[in-house]
Amino acid sequence: MIRVLKGNLISAPRLGELHVAEGGCLVLEDGVIRGVFHKLPEQYAAAPVTDYGDRLILQSFADMHLHAPQYPMLGMGMDQPLLAWLNSYAFPTEARFSDPHYARIIYRRLAEELIANGTTRVCMFSSLHTEATWVLMEELENAGVTGYVGKVNMDRNGAPGLLQETTEESVRETIRWLEGCRFDHVKPILTPRFTPSCTDELMEKLGAIAAERGLYVQSHLSENRDEIAWVRRLHPDCSQYWETYDKYGLWKDHTVMAHCVHSDERERDAMRRAGVVAVHCPDSNVNICSGICPVRQMLREGVWVTLGSDIAGGDQLPMYRVIASAIRASKARNIMDNGRTEPLTVEEAYYLGTTSGHRFFGAREGFASGDRLHAIVVDDSDFPDSGYRLSLTQRFERALYLMDSCSIAAVWSDGRCVVEKL
Amino acid sequence: MIRVLKGNLISAPRLGELHVAEGGCLVLEDGVIRGVFHKLPEQYAAAPVTDYGDRLILQSFADMHLHAPQYPMLGMGMDQPLLAWLNSYAFPTEARFSDPHYARIIYRRLAEELIANGTTRVCMFSSLHTEATWVLMEELENAGVTGYVGKVNMDRNGAPGLLQETTEESVRETIRWLEGCRFDHVKPILTPRFTPSCTDELMEKLGAIAAERGLYVQSHLSENRDEIAWVRRLHPDCSQYWETYDKYGLWKDHTVMAHCVHSDERERDAMRRAGVVAVHCPDSNVNICSGICPVRQMLREGVWVTLGSDIAGGDQLPMYRVIASAIRASKARNIMDNGRTEPLTVEEAYYLGTTSGHRFFGAREGFASGDRLHAIVVDDSDFPDSGYRLSLTQRFERALYLMDSCSIAAVWSDGRCVVEKL
Numbered sequence: 001m002i003r004v005l006k007g008n009l010i011s012a013p014r015l016g017e018l019h020v021a022e023g024g025c026l027v028l029e030d031g032v033i034r035g036v037f038h039k040l041p042e043q044y045a046a047a048p049v050t051d052y053g054d055r056l057i058l059q060s061f062a063d064m065h066l067h068a069p070q071y072p073m074l075g076m077g078m079d080q081p082l083l084a085w086l087n088s089y090a091f092p093t094e095a096r097f098s099d100p101h102y103a104r105i106i107y108r109r110l111a112e113e114l115i116a117n118g119t120t121r122v123c124m125f126s127s128l129h130t131e132a133t134w135v136l137m138e139e140l141e142n143a144g145v146t147g148y149v150g151k152v153n154m155d156r157n158g159a160p161g162l163l164q165e166t167t168e169e170s171v172r173e174t175i176r177w178l179e180g181c182r183f184d185h186v187k188p189i190l191t192p193r194f195t196p197s198c199t200d201e202l203m204e205k206l207g208a209i210a211a212e213r214g215l216y217v218q219s220h221l222s223e224n225r226d227e228i229a230w231v232r233r234l235h236p237d238c239s240q241y242w243e244t245y246d247k248y249g250l251w252k253d254h255t256v257m258a259h260c261v262h263s264d265e266r267e268r269d270a271m272r273r274a275g276v277v278a279v280h281c282p283d284s285n286v287n288i289c290s291g292i293c294p295v296r297q298m299l300r301e302g303v304w305v306t307l308g309s310d311i312a313g314g315d316q317l318p319m320y321r322v323i324a325s326a327i328r329a330s331k332a333r334n335i336m337d338n339g340r341t342e343p344l345t346v347e348e349a350y351y352l353g354t355t356s357g358h359r360f361f362g363a364r365e366g367f368a369s370g371d372r373l374h375a376i377v378v379d380d381s382d383f384p385d386s387g388y389r390l391s392l393t394q395r396f397e398r399a400l401y402l403m404d405s406c407s408i409a410a411v412w413s414d415g416r417c418v419v420e421k422l
Numbered sequence: 423m424i425r426v427l428k429g430n431l432i433s434a435p436r437l438g439e440l441h442v443a444e445g446g447c448l449v450l451e452d453g454v455i456r457g458v459f460h461k462l463p464e465q466y467a468a469a470p471v472t473d474y475g476d477r478l479i480l481q482s483f484a485d486m487h488l489h490a491p492q493y494p495m496l497g498m499g500m501d502q503p504l505l506a507w508l509n510s511y512a513f514p515t516e517a518r519f520s521d522p523h524y525a526r527i528i529y530r531r532l533a534e535e536l537i538a539n540g541t542t543r544v545c546m547f548s549s550l551h552t553e554a555t556w557v558l559m560e561e562l563e564n565a566g567v568t569g570y571v572g573k574v575n576m577d578r579n580g581a582p583g584l585l586q587e588t589t590e591e592s593v594r595e596t597i598r599w600l601e602g603c604r605f606d607h608v609k610p611i612l613t614p615r616f617t618p619s620c621t622d623e624l625m626e627k628l629g630a631i632a633a634e635r636g637l638y639v640q641s642h643l644s645e646n647r648d649e650i651a652w653v654r655r656l657h658p659d660c661s662q663y664w665e666t667y668d669k670y671g672l673w674k675d676h677t678v679m680a681h682c683v684h685s686d687e688r689e690r691d692a693m694r695r696a697g698v699v700a701v702h703c704p705d706s707n708v709n710i711c712s713g714i715c716p717v718r719q720m721l722r723e724g725v726w727v728t729l730g731s732d733i734a735g736g737d738q739l740p741m742y743r744v745i746a747s748a749i750r751a752s753k754a755r756n757i758m759d760n761g762r763t764e765p766l767t768v769e770e771a772y773y774l775g776t777t778s779g780h781r782f783f784g785a786r787e788g789f790a791s792g793d794r795l796h797a798i799v800v801d802d803s804d805f806p807d808s809g810y811r812l813s814l815t816q817r818f819e820r821a822l823y824l825m826d827s828c829s830i831a832a833v834w835s836d837g838r839c840v841v842e843k844l
Contacts, residue, residue: 072808075823096809315823332754386494387518401497
């Protein structure tokens with residue numbers, strides 16, 4: 001089944017570059033992109049056309065780090081540093097997800113808000129609750145969000161009696177959870193919360209499960225100086241934080257590490273060599289005063305950098321807002337460095353929030369032929385009249401700064417149109 | 423005419439303090455606050471009641487610095503530094519306002535967006551066009567926005583032939599504009615754009631007009647290092663930027679100075695002694711890489727600090743967003759200082775965006791008896807269910823981070839209810 005989408009197509013084939021097809025055509029065959037054309041080739045002349053008119057067709061967003069069970073505490077507790085904030089807000093909130101009925105209500109809403117804001121791929125933390133994690137996966141699946149979800153593992157330094165497992169429980173529930181994951185578009189990923197939350201025994205078992213079942217791994221790395229010092233006390237045998245994952249086979253190709261704010265050159269080099277994905281979470285890093293991640297430096301070194309909303313350390317779920325925040329954080333870094341470090345451009349930040357994340361899921365660059373379509377259609381006709389004709393790149397920049405869920409007229413996820421408001 | 427508003431009243435009587443009246447009553451007499459009570463006094467028992475139920479009644483916001491004619495370019499040109507950005511974006515956009523018809527369309531929308539987002543008081547730049555400035559004042563008046571608007575003066579270093587006056591024109595048009603201002607709630611304020619835009623002769627004449635007519639003055643100060651160096655070249659006789667205003671009688675009680683990012687101790691001391699109002703514009707300062715304003719230091723020294731959206735250097739018009747951005751900017755400062763400078767708390771930033779600004783217009787602190795009511799009613803019932811009963815201060819924090827114009831159920835401006843969606 002061939003189908004043609006018409007509109008102003010703007011994608012990010014490479015860091016800092018845009019591919020623009022003004023009034024262009026995207027040809028889809030069974031949800032798979034066959035090509036982007038300035039003018040429709042003759043062979044597709046008979047195919048049905050969805051004409052998005054003068055609207056912008058952008059890549060959808062990939063949110064590579066967020067905590068689903070922290071969604072209810074969005075915008076609260078922002079005056080606290082990481083470790084205090086975990087104990088006073090995050091753990092008690094996550095503990096509520098022992099109730100699958102509560103999980104159903106919250107996760108349905110989260111899934112709907114994600115898709116309405118154009119996030120079609122996620123790499124997400126659930127809580128440690130098996131049932132609630134299945135509920136989350138099912139709600140994402142139903143809403144059209146695709147990607148990876150992890151049941152959290154945490155057998156120490158949680159909230160005993162409220163939010164903590166024994167080692168045995170953690171392993172047993174992980175296996176039970178994995179066996180029960182039967183979703184087409186949402187897959188499991190192993191999720192030790194972070195080194196302080198997992199005993200060596202648990203880490204070792206998770207490493208073995210990852211190897212046996214060929215699973216990806218996600219966790220946190222070098223977010224905050226107190227956390228790094230804590231990890232050092234817990235693992236005196238490891239000279240750096242990343243080695244506490246590496247020791248157990250959890251530091252490998254496609255391992256997703258959130259934050260990496262304080263990763264130094266050696267740790268960043270270990271990321272690059274292993275094919276580890278860094279998730280930059282600018283709102284969260286500023287909100288809880290973790291630091292300003294040296295994103296430009298990481299990019300220069302060839303580290304794989306993506307973006308995450310990190311709700312609820314981050315207070316904004318929409319990835320277009322996170323993209324704007326990544327630009328702002330890079331400007332704060334520029335200011336700190338007295339102008340030495342070039343800030344991220346709009347094009348670069350868009351690449352990080354789209355292509356760079358989509359690659360994790362096996363996609364290629366931009367709207368590449370052979371990939372299943374992940375896209376949003378943005379209607380900017382209601383933005384203030386600029387009084388002159390804007391170029392498409394100007395409209396693109398403005399859309400990233402000004403859009404909200406109301407401006408997103410359609411969402412395509414994994415080749416399917418999952419939101420259509422036209 | 424006595425009237426009672428019931429709801430959860432939260433105001434900022436002092437920096438860092440909240441006054442909370444859960445299920446309280448605010449008594450209004452002809453738009454003037456007669457008191458806030460936990461329990462309605464007997465004497466008002468017969469007065470008609472507007473019951474806002476479990477909603478939050480907050481102070482409305484004061485936006486102390488924004489450029490109305492830059493509204494059409496919101497979210498564009500964010501990759502450029504101040505002086506380049508002025509020439510490539512701001513000046514050509516402002517030039518369009520020679521057309522009063524275009525001004526009518528844009529300013530009506532701006533006024534509606536301000537009031538819908540709970541901004542009831544402004545201190546605002548227009549362009550240099552007299553007719554468009556009247557249109558702006560009229561549209562603000564009609565929408566229920568109150569405050570000060572300034573026709574901009576600029577007789578050098580603008581865009582000759584496009585956006586620049588002769589000295590004679592600038593003075594003549596300023597007088598003509600002042601004579602034609604007949605609005606109840608929107609008053610004129612003298613507005614030399616900034617020192618590089620005004621010849622000494624023009625500055626001198628504006629100083630005389632300010633003195634003769636008892637007018638307030640607004641301008642820009644120490645936003646960017648290149649700008650400061652430029653001012654130094656233009657005024658070799660002045661050792662600091664502020665002296666270029668002081669020299670002409672423009673540096674005085676209630677003079678409003680936007681930015682003050684790079685004002686040092688001496689310049690800040692001059693502000694404090696004169697009663698000059700600093701407007702902190704966090705989004706703008708980060709967007710165009712001006713710097714991170716030392717707000718904590720200014721507050722410690724007793725400088726009068728308020729907040730501004732500074733659209734379109736800032737990309738966000740709603741002041742609740744600017745409040746969140748001020749907190750984030752203060753956290754960036756904390757990170758830069760290795761934790762030495764305490765970030766702004768939510769309560770402090772709320773004070774800066776409300777009471778501190780309202781004081782400019784003659785109001786006292788919080789919901790003070792004798793003041794005309796400026797308030798918003800926030801409906802947070804549609805925010806994600808936190809799963810437990812939140813305190814009012816938690817709801818207050820969350821509202822500041824999560825609200826949008828849809829959550830603002832009513833707006834009171836100068837004692838009148840100007841938005842009512844219940």
